[in-house]
Amino acid sequence: MYCLIMAGGGHAQLSVLKALAQKPLGIDAVLITPSPYQIYSGMLPGWMAGHYNLSECRIDLRPLAESAGARLIFAQVVGIDAKRRRVSLSDGTHLEYDGLSLDVGSETDLSLLEAAGECLLPIKPLGNFIQRWPNILNAASQQDHYQLVVVGGGAAGVELAFAAQYVFATQRCRQASVVLVASESGILPGHANGVKHRARALLDQRGITLVQAQAVGTSEGVALSNGQSLSADCIIAATGARPPAWLRNSDLTLDEQGYVLVDAHHRSVSHPNVFAAGDVCMRGDIHLGHSGVHAVFAGAVLAHNLIAAINGHALESYRPRKKSLYLLATGPKHAIASWGAFSAQGHWVWVWKNWIDRRFMHKYGVLNRDDAA
Ligand SMILES: Cc1cc2nc3c(=O)[nH]c(=O)nc-3n(C[C@H](O)[C@H](O)[C@H](O)COP(=O)(O)OP(=O)(O)OC[C@H]3O[C@@H](n4cnc5c(N)ncnc54)[C@H](O)[C@@H]3O)c2cc1C
Known part of the structure; x- marks a missing residue:
């Protein structure tokens, strides 16, 4: 049976789990994560400021893995041998894969x-x-x-x-x-x-x-x-940010800083059965900064391409928008909007940010105080 290993439950991998839940493939899917929770960095400053409870800012990966039919292993990936198609885990075990989806972020x-x-x-x-x-x-x-x-x-x-x-x-x-x-x-x-x-x-x-x-x-x-x-x-x-040091011995082609080099399909340029999205990778064809925005949007392409690669279908490219919207929290319920040359600020920007963040969390089953009431 085809074995797909999902290393890390980062922002992009969430889309992969959702896609597997929607289209069961009859494969052996495995999610390796050190924690049952994926913390949403966009809401972390709001948690520090007291606007959110911790439960509102973190996604429980367990129900997502269950609905995706994925086995969950609580461990860290500490090495990849791309030649032998094998990952090494912090608990001393090794797992072999047919396909690998990498979204472990950066350090x-x-x-x-x-x-x-x-x-x-x-x-x-x-x-x-x-x-x-x-x-x-x-x-x-x-x-x-x-x-x-x-x-x-x-x-x-x-x-x-x-x-x-x-x-x-x-x-x-x-x-x-x-x-x-x-x-x-x-x-x-x-x-x-x-x-x-x-x-x-x-x-x-x-x-x-x-x-x-x-x-x-x-x-x-x-x-x-x-x-x-x-x-x-x-x-x-x-x-x-810096890439995880263990990538250096993986046999995957890396960029000069040590990030996994991928093409427009977010496929490793050296190993076609390895895909990566989020902070762990760098695009060879365009400059794509490390940000949650790209991790989230590339996630949909990552999910499509992992499934397409298994089924022998055509791959999609991730084409980032020319300008990305950033909403920066500034302490109280106030934020600054940044979109290309445009900027604005105020409570209304925070309300907008809060709406976007909560909508994202809701997609992955996180209830907020308003939902619970
Ligand atoms: C305070 C803060 C605010 C930010 N605000 C914004 C913002 O407003 N907009 C924006 O675009 N970006 C923002 N960023 C940047 C954004 O958080 C990152 O670019 C984004 O998290 C990258 O997503 P990712 O999926 O690559 O990695 P992550 O979100 O870091 O997810 C990686 C996952 O992999 C797991 N993992 C790590 N190592 C291993 C391992 N060895 N084995 C298995 N699993 C592992 C982790 O536990 C985690 O679940 C912010 C960052 C911070 C710190």
Whole structure:
């Protein structure tokens, strides 16, 4: 029997599980995931800010796997041998596959911050971040002059800094402060000047200090490339992504950074029985940035192509739209919209974001407070 291994239950893999549930193929489908839950990163800042319960921001993979007729294995993939069509798992076992669907995401690049030790909190894995965040909040409410440093000026770092400042202010962590460290080129690379301007003005308004310099971890906090240093009680690392190191020995063709190189069908350029979507892969034909938007939209193509490859049908290409919509949460129920050169902000943008996020979660069986009432 044809064995399809789904490695990781990321944003794209959700579409694969849905498609298998709709069209049973009579194959041996296996989902390998370290956790029963897929956390939706788009709602994480809203969870930190207190707008959502944890159960509203995570998708339970167990019922999805069951309706897809997939076996569920709680483990991490720690190696792939694409030549032998085999994956190695963290529990020491190995599984052979006929087809492989990879959606394990990326890791946080901690190479410059590691010396900060215990106070370092990487944003990924998200499950670990969620477990540790309440302790940070508790310490910030009890300690005088608690200083949280968020390193990373991309969308994630900016949203996390806003969420942390908002929750500090509303939960009476009166003496706690937030510093956002972005690289010399500033916040929100890739977004229009109008978006950057709006975000900078809001950071200023909310009392979040923005520093533009390269940060290196030290035992007290971070040393900056401008010669200054910052003490930190906690450093959230929302620094760039890096691919899982175990891909290096997989025999799959990787790009120069180590991501799985795929074509327009999201098929490995070296191994036609391997498909990948989301942060773990890089397109060879176009530049496709790592974002949840692309992981979600490429998911539908991934699902189609995995099934088409099994049935010998034609594959589809993922053609990203020229402009993607990003809605950035800014702490309270307020957000900034970014779409090409267009930008806007306000409570109405948050309402729009909330509607999109909840609609996505609803698709995968997550009830929200309004549904439950
Ligand atoms: C705070 C924050 C806010 C963000 N906001 C936005 C936004 O507004 N818009 C946007 O477009 N992007 C946003 N992003 C980026 C977005 O989260 C990622 O690009 C997206 O999650 C990538 O999806 P993915 O499916 O590739 O990986 P993930 O969502 O990371 O999923 C990977 C899955 O694989 C599992 N896994 C990991 N390693 C293994 C392994 N070895 N074996 C098996 N399973 C494994 C994980 O548990 C996880 O379930 C945000 C990121 C963060 C951190």
